[in-house]
Amino acid sequence: MAKHLRKCGEPHVIFDNLSTGHRIAVGGSDLVVGDLLNPQEIAAALDRYRPDVVLHFAAKSLVGESLTKPHAYWENNIVGGWNLLEAMRSRGIGRIVFSSTAAIYGNPDRVPIAESAPKRPVSPYGETKLAFEQMLGAYGRAYGLKSVSLRYFNAAGADPGGEIGEDHRPETHLIPAAILAATRGEILKVYGDDYATADGTCVRDYVHVTDLCDAHGLAIRHLRTGGASVAYNLGSGGGFSVLDVVQAVGASTGRVLKTEVAPRREGDPATLIASSAAIRQDWGWVPQYVDLGVIVEHAANWRAGHPEGYTDERGPGKPPI
């Protein structure tokens, strides 16, 4: 997003505690190293840069970890988010774009999932994201805050220019994990092969990070032109199974990816596919990179150029790759 904003000539600053983020991924943008759990740090950054819109990406976002450490999710995602909203409210900053998630829906009754589908999160991660959307709603009704919640499905791909890619430690996202396993000759665990899907493995909707950035650009424009608060699902509209990804990674890396079936993970629905009809219709958002092969290729290109991942300064507690 920082690269996208630079390309658009949009003045901005990144505020991040580098707990999972990487300093180098910020590129030439201004970076304030600060924590949403520290109201003074938020205040100092807002007073210095005086933004008219805030893009709120910061979160803890590991579904499995949220089941064993819910306290950390409610603290970071809710207390941290509330600190941010309060700092904005006291300064009259009235526009926010929030990174929400498919996890707010839990196990859907049907796919593709529309925005009106029941919200029944099955993890504290999903619960905190839904609760923050509700907080945005309450601030909107009482204080006039205008918000756009973008409910990403599986964010994937990488900067098509090869500069920026995904580097989580540990890597829990399927595409980068499969690329790492393929390039290192390791075995990739497939969590469950007895789901009610065509090949028995989980089906997900992979949406390219560049398309997500475009949607954020449209959200900024919507808010600046007086648009009302809204929430949209963001997906490519297609579903790919774990084995589809395994095949695409094999094709893209030219290596045979070995897999091993492991038990299902708690809280993994069989199929998650977005209906993004609403954002397409309202804002004309059209994802450019819907082909799984292209999404995987961008991710694999970044990894090929960064075999050790990001090797910049680590944030607190960040493990080696």
Ligand SMILES: NC(=O)c1ccc[n+]([C@@H]2O[C@H](COP(=O)([O-])OP(=O)(O)OC[C@H]3O[C@@H](n4cnc5c(N)ncnc54)[C@H](O)[C@@H]3O)[C@@H](O)[C@H]2O)c1
């Ligand atoms: N990756 C996906 O598939 C996906 C899907 C749906 C929603 N999302 C949401 O998108 C957002 C970004 O996800 P990501 O995959 O890039 O994760 P990420 O962990 O790479 O990004 C989160 C960023 O927030 C920062 N951060 C966390 N807590 C902070 C705090 N208290 N103060 C300041 N900075 C803090 C981290 O250092 C990191 O840079 C998250 O809100 C996530 O829930 C991601």
